[in-house]
Amino acid sequence: MMSGTPINPNPARAEAVLSRLQLLVTRKLDGLLQGDYLGLLPGPGTEAGESREYRPGDDVRRMDWPVTARTTVPHVRRTVADRELESWMAVDLSASLDFGTGRWLKRELVVAAAAAIAHLTVRGGNRIGAVVGTGPGRAAGPGSGGSGPGSGSATGGSGVLRLPARPGRKEAQGLLRTIAGLELRPGRTDLGALVDALNRPPRRRGMAVVISDFLAPPEQWGRPMRKLAVRHEVLAIEVVDPRELELPDVGVLAVVDPESGELHEVQTADPRLRRRYAAAAAAQRAAIAHELRAAGAAHLRLRTDSDWLLDMVRFVAAQRHARTRGTTR
Secondary structure, X not given: OOOOOOOOOOHHHHHHHHHHHHHHHHHHHHHHHOOOOOOOOOEEEEEEEEEEEOOOOOOXXXXXXXXXXXXXXXXXXXXXXXXXXXXXXXXXXXHHHOOOOOOOOHHHHHHHHHHHHHHHHOOOOOEEEEEEEOOOOOOOOOOEOOOOOOOEEEOOOOOEEEEEEEEOHHHHHHHHHHHHHOOOOOOOXXXXXHHHHHHOOOOOOOEEEEEEOOOOOHHHHHHHHHHHHHHOEEEXXXXXXXXXXXXXXXXXXXXXXXXXXXXXXXXXXXXHHXXXXXXXXXXXXXXXXXXXXXXXXXXXXEEOOOOHHHHHHHHHHHHHHHHHOOOOO
16 A cells, blocks of 8 residues: 655656646636645835834834834835745655555655646745655755756755755746655654754745645744744645545455554554544644644645645635735745
């Protein structure tokens, strides 16, 4: 049911999958969401700029009190306009993603979600970058340490590959090719460290997207998510397979944990076992949703057995509607 052997994807297959994804994303997202941003909209800005004297009609919420106290003349703080959006993705490619019983593997769904995010954000000079976790140890794969589109560098021995934020669709495609071609390694990525990598170095306010199955304990990644949401608009994309939610009645089932390599035989004909499994899975997903809400992150769940593009279109449309009414998140 699961395999713990690391996979080094066939480059030709990865390229074919990306080409098909690009066609799907372009057709559906451009047709239904033309002109929309997934996250922050360009506007007057939130970054502090220079101060100037107060003039009648200025927004009193922008009063610069330290300068006003020092000069005894009312001053307001200017802000730097947000003309471009910088987005970063934290992409979890732990060994647990090498699994799927629906139309997609979870790994393929992660790449698909990254492709959709890139398509929705890279326009008008916007930049997109990524940090990718491939399990314990030094990250390796196409684009690591090279030059040109999608090249990046691993940060120490944490198994985190950083792909710098660059503008343009060509650079975004290079980033996606690098992600799709990375090798999955046995073991679990430290999701907390992966999310925390989005906080370093400090950046201007932007959008941060975390794509994972979130199977790591919530206490590992909850605090970094809350820290990330203090400054950035955060979207969490949870990738789920139906077999992670309930067991089918197929008799004795041999299951291998891809992150530890442990083999277990499960008697799925036992209805009590299936009920306990479903209850535990529901509790796990509820804990994940609760932690994401506590962090203030928008939450999108994609399943390997459903139309993920339609789910994403509905989510973006709902976000747009909520934003126009001032009720995002």
